[in-house]
Amino acid sequence: MKIGVLTSGGDCPGLNAVIRAITRKGADLDYEVVGILNGWKGLFDESYMALNSKTVAGIVNRGGTILGTSRFSPFEQKNGAETLQNRINRANFDAVITIGGEGSMHIAQLAQNLGINVIGVPKTIDNDISGTDYTFGFDTAVQIATDAIDRLHTTAESHHRIMVLEVMGRHAGWIALYSGMAGGADVIVIPEIKVTVANIIEVLKNRYIKGKLFSIIVVAEGAEFLMDEFKVNEEDKKFDEFGRARLGGISHYLANEIEKRTGFETRTTILGHVQRGGVPTAFDRMLGTRFGIYAMEMVEQKKFGRMCAIQANVIVDIPIAEAIGKLKTVDLDIYKAAQVFFK
Ligand code: F6P
Numbered sequence: 001m002k003i004g005v006l007t008s009g010g011d012c013p014g015l016n017a018v019i020r021a022i023t024r025k026g027a028d029l030d031y032e033v034v035g036i037l038n039g040w041k042g043l044f045d046e047s048y049m050a051l052n053s054k055t056v057a058g059i060v061n062r063g064g065t066i067l068g069t070s071r072f073s074p075f076e077q078k079n080g081a082e083t084l085q086n087r088i089n090r091a092n093f094d095a096v097i098t099i100g101g102e103g104s105m106h107i108a109q110l111a112q113n114l115g116i117n118v119i120g121v122p123k124t125i126d127n128d129i130s131g132t133d134y135t136f137g138f139d140t141a142v143q144i145a146t147d148a149i150d151r152l153h154t155t156a157e158s159h160h161r162i163m164v165l166e167v168m169g170r171h172a173g174w175i176a177l178y179s180g181m182a183g184g185a186d187v188i189v190i191p192e193i194k195v196t197v198a199n200i201i202e203v204l205k206n207r208y209i210k211g212k213l214f215s216i217i218v219v220a221e222g223a224e225f226l227m228d229e230f231k232v233n234e235e236d237k238k239f240d241e242f243g244r245a246r247l248g249g250i251s252h253y254l255a256n257e258i259e260k261r262t263g264f265e266t267r268t269t270i271l272g273h274v275q276r277g278g279v280p281t282a283f284d285r286m287l288g289t290r291f292g293i294y295a296m297e298m299v300e301q302k303k304f305g306r307m308c309a310i311q312a313n314v315i316v317d318i319p320i321a322e323a324i325g326k327l328k329t330v331d332l333d334i335y336k337a338a339q340v341f342f343k
Pocket residue numbers: 010101124125126168169170221240247276
């Protein structure tokens with residue numbers, strides 16, 4: 001068997017752990033494993049690298065992806081489907097393992113529909129892929145955001161300020177909720193629950209009355225407000241290569257509004273891509289490794305058109321179509337439980 005492996009979409013810590021595990025398991029099975037560079041684009045360009053114990057040595061703890069990535073969609077290109085099929089045939093790939101997020105899984109499904117044998121491995125710091133309890137990258141992002149909250153706490157307290165921390169997560173509030181709870185934030189704003197600025201100010205004022213002269217607000221980049229406060233004009237929206245709206249910056253609007261309405265000195269931190277960089281946590285290395293080994297077992301069993309997943313700490317596989325059917329938004333029970341702290 002000859003297996004192509006690619007990483008597609010935004011990078012995240014843990015990708016190299018998957019690539020290493022796929023390669024090592026592949027060697028055990030006596031398969032030839034080839035890395036496709038820069039996502040699906042590498043197939044079009046025919047940019048490949050050999051994956052063997054030498055090329056994957058020492059990468060389990062490295063962030064990013066040794067294969068490179070892109071948000072290139074073959075199906076957005078002229079004669080894309082034909083070119084894709086042609087490249088797969090020319091390279092003699094029996095299967096392609098796609099390590100990607102929700103956008104990349106859509107492409108994987110389209111490729112599968114063409115008759116290309118595809119196996120999906122879910123990744124994203126956003127943790128928003130259905131059918132899997134976790135995606136690797138998320139735990140690392142949460143740890144980075146939690147560290148940031150810890151640091152903001154000491155300076156907020158010293159200066160009696162309001163600190164607004166904006167985290168990633170696209171249209172799901174997982175990173176905001178988990179880091180906010182772990183870091184002891186006083187307000188967490190997530191896309192799943194719309195609030196008004198007045199709701200937030202009420203919490204800040206309550207704390208002030210109780211003698212707590214500082215507060216930490218964690219806001220997800222995709223948060224939306226009731227009454228459409230801070231809504232971005234359609235014509236000002238920017239999109240990524242997958243055609244999805246680029247987010248970021250909402251914390252500036254929120255901080256300005258808080259300062260204007262309360263007089264409390266307020267500062268903003270946008271954590272941005274720091275959340276996607278650096279070494280993966282042990283959890284993400286472990287999850288990536290388990291996914292990589294399992295993905296190769298899926299190839300062996302010809303479980304094409306399916307994606308590996310973790311459910312109640314057991315690695316399973318589900319149809320890719322099921323994973324992309326619906327975005328996995330936050331568990332509202334966890335959010336409700338956290339409200340005990342927003343007072
Ligand atoms: O999907 C991962 C993610 O980091 C999102 O949280 C964020 O909105 C987006 O990617 C940023 O993408 P880019 O790397 O293109 O700026």
